[in-house]
Amino acid sequence: MLAACPRRSVVSGKCFRWATARRSLFCSSSVWRSPRSIRCPTPRSPTCSITAPRASRASTSRCLRDDASDARRTLRPPLKADMFALKNIENIDLPSKTLCLTYDDGPGAESAEIGRFLKAHGVRATFFVVGKFAVDHPDVLDQLHADGHIIGNHTFEHPDLPYYVSVNGDVRDQIIRTNTVIQKYNEGKPIYFRATYGKWSPEVARELNVDMRSSFRHVGPVYWDVAGIDCHFWKQDKSVEEAAEAYLADIVQKGGGVIVMHDGTADMDTVATKTRTLELTRLLVPKLQAMGYRFVGLDEIDDRQLTSPLSDSFGLRGQNGRFMQASDDGTLHWSGGSVDAPGTRFVMEPKGRGKIALRTVDGRYLRVDPDVDETVRLAAALDVYALFDNIPVNPSQIMLRSHNGNYLAADSAKGGALRANAPFMRLAWRIGYVPTSGGYLKPVSFGQRLSNARRAALFVKSKLLQS
Numbered sequence: 499m500l501a502a503c504p505r506r507s508v509v510s511g512k513c514f515r516w517a518t519a520r521r522s523l524f525c526s527s528s529v530w531r532s533p534r535s536i537r538c539p540t541p542r543s544p545t546c547s548i549t550a551p552r553a554s555r556a557s558t559s560r561c562l563r564d565d566a567s568d569a570r571r572t573l574r575p576p577l578k579a580d581m582f583a584l585k586n587i588e589n590i591d592l593p594s595k596t597l598c599l600t601y602d603d604g605p606g607a608e609s610a611e612i613g614r615f616l617k618a619h620g621v622r623a624t625f626f627v628v629g630k631f632a633v634d635h636p637d638v639l640d641q642l643h644a645d646g647h648i649i650g651n652h653t654f655e656h657p658d659l660p661y662y663v664s665v666n667g668d669v670r671d672q673i674i675r676t677n678t679v680i681q682k683y684n685e686g687k688p689i690y691f692r693a694t695y696g697k698w699s700p701e702v703a704r705e706l707n708v709d710m711r712s713s714f715r716h717v718g719p720v721y722w723d724v725a726g727i728d729c730h731f732w733k734q735d736k737s738v739e740e741a742a743e744a745y746l747a748d749i750v751q752k753g754g755g756v757i758v759m760h761d762g763t764a765d766m767d768t769v770a771t772k773t774r775t776l777e778l779t780r781l782l783v784p785k786l787q788a789m790g791y792r793f794v795g796l797d798e799i800d801d802r803q804l805t806s807p808l809s810d811s812f813g814l815r816g817q818n819g820r821f822m823q824a825s826d827d828g829t830l831h832w833s834g835g836s837v838d839a840p841g842t843r844f845v846m847e848p849k850g851r852g853k854i855a856l857r858t859v860d861g862r863y864l865r866v867d868p869d870v871d872e873t874v875r876l877a878a879a880l881d882v883y884a885l886f887d888n889i890p891v892n893p894s895q896i897m898l899r900s901h902n903g904n905y906l907a908a909d910s911a912k913g914g915a916l917r918a919n920a921p922f923m924r925l926a927w928r929i930g931y932v933p934t935s936g937g938y939l940k941p942v943s944f945g946q947r948l949s950n951a952r953r954a955a956l957f958v959k960s961k962l963l964q965s
């Protein structure tokens with residue numbers, strides 16, 4: 499039952515992030531129940547603490563739990579979304595006076611202490627870690643994870659990604675290497691990603707999205723509302739009080755949002771010794787809580803921009819160039835003309851030990867029972883016959899081996915039905931993984947564009963002054 503799920507969103511009251519899926523890796527319920535049945539514990543009034551998203555904060559008398567749109571009350575249709583969005587995910591829906599705390603560039607010397615302090619104050623933060631530091635401090639990551647914080651990916655060496663990809667830098671490697679360190683903290687969950695310096699381009703997204711290893715389960719890049727100005731304060735030998743004041747002014751002006759601080763210094767070693775972000779956290783968090791602000795974890799936010807990638811589906815292209823397509827009789831054929839053809843979208847669920855389950859977007863699993871025949875059919879049951887060994891051939895192709903040891907292939911080289919009929923690997927079909935494109939992103943206002951451009955200009959100016 500949904501009510502038994504330990505991971506219900508504090509914002510929306512429904513099973514966080516998985517509300518879009520009929521089946522959940524966390525929840526035991528096979529069908530997500532409408533939040534219609536979830537009563538708002540607070541009366542609908544102007545003082546309701548759970549109010550309309552920031553886009554309409556002017557009228558903060560609406561209670562999300564009462565006034566959720568119909569789209570939220572029913573199963574969302576699968577969305578056309580990349581694993582990595584083509585642009586930064588910004589303008590994230592948060593109720594008024596709600597904050598989401600994130601730390602970049604660590605783990606650093608103070609990270610564990612920051613994590614402990616936040617836990618004592620009931621705050622769950624996201625630490626976007628740099629892989630090269632993370633490999634040296636698994637104990638810190640263990641501690642952060644044990645304290646309930648989220649460990650996100652912030653690349654391995656902290657390069658400027660749009661430039662890095664333009665000079666043929668291996669951006670996929672930047673993500674994959676960091677994941678080898680942090681994936682154990684994110685088993686079966688989304689892996690949140692933040693772009694270094696917030697710099698991003700569609701080219702970087704496309705480069706990452708072609709590779710299952712660097713795209714699957716990734717959500718991002720997660721942008722911010724309240725910029726990480728702390729390190730600049732430390733660099734200029736300014737006090738903790740001055741930094742706190744600047745953060746407070748920004749937060750009050752914006753009324754809430756995603757905050758960035760830095761628990762490490764990825765490319766400013768001279769600043770590392772001056773860092774006072776622990777003290778800043780100790781000063782700022784209790785002050786904000788006393789002012790009535792509440793903190794939520796990134797995985798508790800019910801914003802379509804963050805939740806859509808997990809309901810994402812992809813196409814599987816066979817060696818005949820056609821897409822795997824579900825038929826009305828429950829069999830599958832290598833017949834789809836494109837990834838947009840009916841019945842050609844699938845969702846992958848990792849099941850551990852190299853096994854995966856594949857299902858259609860309406861929740862039926864691919865299953866082959868060797869006692870019946872070698873034909874792969876769609877079934878509601880997720881049993882041993884619905885698990886396949888996932889064997890990567892190259893970044894965008896896999897082979898799938900069924901329970902009886904046979905690989906998935908087809909009736910013939912020209913196509914036909916999907917069958918577990920290849921007893922040897924050389925007869926297996928190499929199956930291409932084709933992510934869909936588009937991504938759901940809210941439109942960015944002209945003012946925000948201007949503010950982003952200004953921030954980018956300031957960054958370039960500070961670098962020029964440095965050199």
Ligand SMILES: [Zn+2]
Pocket residue numbers: 602603652656693694695764
């Ligand atoms: Zn960074």
